[in-house]
Amino acid sequence: MSAPLSRVRRTADAPAKRVRRIAAPFIVFAAVVTLWWLFSTYGLEQHKRFLLPPPGQVVAVGLLDPRNRGEIIDGLLATAQVALVGLVLSIVIGTVLALVMSQAVWVEQSIYPWAVVLQTIPVLALVPLIGFWFGYGFGSRVLVCVLIALFPIITSTLFGLQSAERDHRDLFRLRRAGRWHTVTKLLLPGALPAMTTGWRTSAGMSVTGAIVGDFFFRQGQAGIGRLLDGYTQRLMPEQLFAGVFITSAFGLLVFWGFGLITRLLIGSWHESARTSQ
Amino acid sequence: MPVIDTQREERIAPTSAAHASADHSAQPGRPPHVQPFEEPTAEGIRFRKAAKTYRGGTEALSSTSFAVAPGEFVSLVGPSGCGKSTLLRLASGLDTVSSGSVEVNGEVGYIFQDASLLPWRTVQRNVELLAELEGIDRATRRALAADAIALTGLAGFEQHRPLALSGGMRMRVSIARALTLRPGVFLFDEPFGALDEISRERLNDELLAIFARERFAGLFVTHSIAEAVYLSTRVLVMSARPGRIVAELEVPFDHDRSPALRFDAAFSRVASEVSEALRAHS
Secondary structure: OHHHHHHHHHHHHHHHHHHHHHHHHHHHHHHHHHHHHHHHHHOOOHHHHOOOOHHHHHHHHHOHHHHHHHHHHHHHHHHHHHHHHHHHHHHHHHHHHHHHHOOHHHHHHHHHHHHHHHOOOHHHHHHHHHHHHHHOOOOHHHHHHHHHHHHHHHHHHHHHHHHOOOHHHHHHOOOOHHHHEEEEEEEHHHHHHHHHHHHHHHHHHHHHHHHHHHOOOOOOOHHHHHHHHHHHHOOHHHHHHHHHHHHHHHHHHHHHHHHHHHHHHHOOOOOHHHOOO | OOOHHHHHHHHHHHOOOOOOOOOOOOOOOOOOOOOOOOOOOOOOOEEEEEEEEEEOOOEEEEEEEEEEEEOOEEEOOOOOOOOHHHHHHHHHHOOOOOOOOOOOOOEEEEOOOOOOOOOOOHHHHHHHHHHHHHHHHHHHHHHHHHHHHOOOOOOOOOOOOHHOHHHHHHHHHHHHHHHHHOOOHHHHHOOOOOOOOOHHHHHHHHHHHHHHHOOOEEEEOOOHHHHHHHOEEEEEOOOOEEEEEEEEEEEEOOOOOOOOHHHHHHHHHHHOOOOOOOOOOO
C-alpha cells in the first residue's frame, strides 16, 4: 500500500516544488531591486544620487541606449576572449603537467612544490613585471589569466588521476595493460568528475584574471575592466552599474555553461552530476 | 642434440603464465585469445611451499602447498585476515612470493570482491574491456562479449550503466567480463559476500552452470561454509595468520547440483566437518 501512496504524493508535490524552486530567487531579486529603488529615490539627496542611481535610470541609460550597451558588450567580448584563451591554455598546460606528475613520483615531487609556490605568489605583485617583460597587450593579459587559473587545474586533475580504485588498477595490471591504455581507458575517464570541477573553478578565476589584466594592460582594444574604471573616473554611474550587471551575467553564463559541459561529459554515470542540477 | 617437441611447445606457450618467485616478464608474442580454451595440458594452479612476508615483517602466508586441476572447483575458507586474499593475489601474479613458487597455467580470470566495473562504460563496453586491452578487433570483441553476456543472463541490459544495476547484476557483468577471454584458471575473491541471500544462491547456481560448461580450474575464497560446500569439489581450510592450509575436505557430490542439495543430510555433514576444522584452527 505504501508504494502507490508515496508515488501519488510525489507527483502531487513535484510541480509545486518546481514553482517554488524557480520563483524563490526571483522574489529575492524583486525585493532587492525594490529596496534599491526606495533607497536611491527617497534615501539619497538629489546631489548624492550618483552614488546609487535608481534601477530605472540604470536600465534606460546603461542597457537600453544602444551606444552605451554596445560599448559595454564590446568591452566584455574583448575580456571574454582573453579569459577564454587563458582558460584553454591553463587546461592544456595543467592537464599535461598533472598527467606527467601522475606517471612518476619523482616528477610530482619536483614539480608540485613549484605549482604551490606559483599559487602563493600574489599575482597582482607580478603584474607590473609581466608588463615590463612582455608588453601591455593581449599576450600579457592571457599570461595573467594562466597564472591565476592554472593551479586549480593541476590539483583537481592530479587528484582525479590518483583516485583510481585499487581494484581497477589491479584489473589493468593483471592484463598487463600498457601506460597508454591505462591512462586513456582508466585514469583519464575516471578523473573527469574532478577535472570538470577544476575547469569550473578556473573559468571563474580566468575571467577575474582577464578583468585584472584590463586594469593594468591598456594596449589594444579596451576590455570591460578598463571601461568600468573609466566610468568611475568620469562619474558615469549608470554605465558603471550596467557594466557590472552585464559582467555578472556573463559570469553566471560561464558557470552554467560549465555545469552543462559537466553533465554532458559525466552525467550519464556519475552521481554528483545527476544530483547537482 | 636438442630435441624440441614443437607440437607441445605450441600447445603450452600461448597460455602458460607461470610466475615463479622472481620471473614476472610478460610472454612475448602472446596471441589474442580468440579460441575457446585449449585442451588443458598442465595442472591449473600449483603452490609449492609458497610463503609471503610483507615488507615490514607481516607474515601473511606461511609455507603453503596445494594444486587445483582444470575441472576442479576449490574453495578456500578461513578466519578473517588469514591470508586468503594474499593467496589469490599470489596466484594471479599481482603479488610475488617471498619463498617457494606459484605456478599458474592458463589464462587467468580474476573476480574481485567488488564488481570493479568502470562506471562510465555500459555493460556491453565493460564486458568488452579485457578483450580491448588485449588488442582484439572490434568484431571479435563483440562476439566474445555477446557470448559471455548470454551465458551470464545479461541479455537486454547491454546498454545499462553499472549505476543502474543491482549488486547481483554488477557481479554478473564482472563474471562476464572475465569470461570473454575464456580463462583456464578462475580466481574468485569473495565475490558474493556483499549480496543478499537470494541473489547469492541464484548466482551460486549460475556459477555452477558456467563451471559445467567451461571446466576451468576454480579457486574460490568465501566466508560462507554453505557456499563453499555447495560450489566446490574440494574445500581447503586455512588457519589464522600466518595462514596455512590445515584441512582439506573432498566434497562427495557430483557437479550436477540443485538448491535442494542444501537441505540434504549429507550436505550438512560435510558442512559441519568444514565448520569443525575451522573452529579447531582459529
